[in-house]
Every structure is written in C-alpha cells, then in structure tokens.
Amino acid sequence: MMIDLNADLGEGSGSDEALLDLVSSANIACGWHAGGSNVMRDCVRLAISKGVAIGAHPSFQDPDNFGRKEMDLPADDIYAGILYQLGALSAIAQAEGGRVAHVKPHGALYNQAARDTSIADAVVAAVHDFDPSLAVFGLANSGFIETARRAGLAAIEEGFADRGYRANGSLVPRNEPGALIQSEDEMLEHVLSMVRDHRVRAVDGHWVPINVRTLCLHGDSAHAVAFAHRLRSTLTANGIAVRPASVLGA
Incomplete structure (x- = not known):
C-alpha cells in the first residue's frame, strides 16, 4: 500500500526544510497569500535536493487574510490569477532544473472550488491550458475532482491529517x-482510518466513505513537524509506503 504525503510550504512557518525531509510532495505558495520569489526559489531548491515533488499552491490575492477569506470573483479573474501564479513558480522550477508536477489550490479558493462548479471550471481550465500533464490535488469526493477528471487531468483525491x-x-x-x-x-487514528479503511469519522460521529491518494499536513501548524515525524513512522510501521503522487497515478 502506498500514499503521498504533502505539506503546504513557503508560507513563513520556518518549518519548510524539516518538513521536506518527511513529505513526498510540496505545495509551494506562489506569492498571493504568502511567500514570494525568493521564498519560492528556496523551497524549489530544497525540494529538488531532497527528491520531493514540486507543486504550485495558488490562492486568491489576499495576503491580509492568508488566502482564507472567501471571495466572489469573475471566472476570468480566477483563471488569469491561476495562470499568473503557475507561470511564476514554473519559471523558478525550470531555472533550478526541476518542474512543477501538480497544482493544489489554497485556502478559500480550494474550498470554494470543491463546491462551486464555476470556480472549479476556472481553476481546471487554467491548469489544463497551462500544462495538461499537471496533476491537481483536491478534496476527496468533491465536485472539483469530478471537474478535473472530465477535463482529462490527473485528479488526486486529498485527505487532511490535521483537520x-x-x-x-x-x-x-x-x-x-x-x-x-x-x-x-x-x-x-484519523489518518489510518482514511488510508486503511477508506473512511473518516465526522465530528458528529458519522462515518464518511473516502478514498484518499494524498494526505496533507499544514506547514503553518505549530505541530507540523512533530505530526509529520509520527505520521511518517506510523505509516511505515503499518506497511504503507510514502511516495509522490506521480508514482501512484490518478
């Protein structure tokens, strides 16, 4: 059994290098909610040196709210914003001898795309038009995953270890x-239920079927590095190998 383990990086937590020793995929902030050109380059260099897959982590342009405030924007604006951010990270990755392998929207953009077809369409169209070989990470069982697959993208269903x-x-x-x-x-316990049993217990006690291919740890969490160490060792102890999403397939 295999699973991808990803973390959101380049967001100023100070834990990026430590997390890159433990994850298989990195979602690098593209400057609109956090980070910037130098931070992006530092993360890309570290990811390449550690053999970690590079992903773009685009957001609404909203650093004041860390990209976590929902917005009502025209689809064309969302489309152009995604292209802008993908272009920036891709240029840095190419200059460093690497490449972007996947895209994972951040924060409010991620959650709105999961339930709003028009936003999902805009994000998926931008990724597809930029590079149809890119995979996308999205909330398991969400409309965003369905939209991406209809467009022919590799859609990797994501579960959250810390949410x-x-x-x-x-x-x-x-x-x-x-x-x-x-x-x-x-x-x-939460993660093993998702990975081994393909279900997650909701806060009201109900079990929800789920089929995750990648697990996220938030890099800005105070517990991120400690959680990552325990999670990586527990997965290994349970015979679950950690591999980049590209190895797992869509």
Whole structure:
C-alpha cells in the first residue's frame, strides 16, 4: 500500500526544510497569500535536493487574510490569477532544473472550488491550458475532482491529517469546534482510518466513505513537524509506503 504525503510550504512557518525531509510532495505558495520569489526559489531548491515533488499552491490575492477569506470573483479573474501564479513558480522550477508536477489550490479558493462548479471550471481550465500533464490535488469526493477528471487531468483525491470533517465530507470551518486536530494520537487514528479503511469519522460521529491518494499536513501548524515525524513512522510501521503522487497515478 502506498500514499503521498504533502505539506503546504513557503508560507513563513520556518518549518519548510524539516518538513521536506518527511513529505513526498510540496505545495509551494506562489506569492498571493504568502511567500514570494525568493521564498519560492528556496523551497524549489530544497525540494529538488531532497527528491520531493514540486507543486504550485495558488490562492486568491489576499495576503491580509492568508488566502482564507472567501471571495466572489469573475471566472476570468480566477483563471488569469491561476495562470499568473503557475507561470511564476514554473519559471523558478525550470531555472533550478526541476518542474512543477501538480497544482493544489489554497485556502478559500480550494474550498470554494470543491463546491462551486464555476470556480472549479476556472481553476481546471487554467491548469489544463497551462500544462495538461499537471496533476491537481483536491478534496476527496468533491465536485472539483469530478471537474478535473472530465477535463482529462490527473485528479488526486486529498485527505487532511490535521483537520476535522463534516458528515457531508467537507472540512469543518476553522472558526468552528473540531476544525483542527491537536492530538498526535487522534491524528494517527484519523489518518489510518482514511488510508486503511477508506473512511473518516465526522465530528458528529458519522462515518464518511473516502478514498484518499494524498494526505496533507499544514506547514503553518505549530505541530507540523512533530505530526509529520509520527505520521511518517506510523505509516511505515503499518506497511504503507510514502511516495509522490506521480508514482501512484490518478
């Protein structure tokens, strides 16, 4: 059994290098919610040196809210913004001798694309028009995954090691109880249910079917590195190999 382990990086947490020793894919902020050109280049260089797959982590242009405030934007604006951010990270990766392998929207853009067809269409169209060989990471069981597959993209269903779920399969909003998993033991039980049993327990107690191919740890979490160490060792102990999403297939 194999799983991809990804982290959102380049967001100023100070944990990027340590996390890159433990993950198989890196989602690098493209400057619109966090990071910037030098940070992107540093992350790309580290990822290449450690054999970690490089992913773009585009966002709404909203650094004041860390890209976590929902926005009502025209589809053309979202499309152009994704292209702009992909172009920036891809240029840096190419100059460093690497390449972008996947795209994972950030924050509010990610969550809105999961449930809003027009936003999903705009994101998917931008990725497809930029490079149809790129994979996309999206919330497992979401409309975004379906939209990407209809467009012919490799769509990798994502589960969250450190976030709580609702009974409909969506993430618990960060301002509600149960949104963040703080206990390592709880996190490990949560992850093993997803990976081995293909289900996740929602905050109301219901079990939700889920088929994850990649697991996310938020790099800006205070527990990120400790969680990553425990998670990586627990996966190995359970016979689950950590490999980049490109090895797993869509």
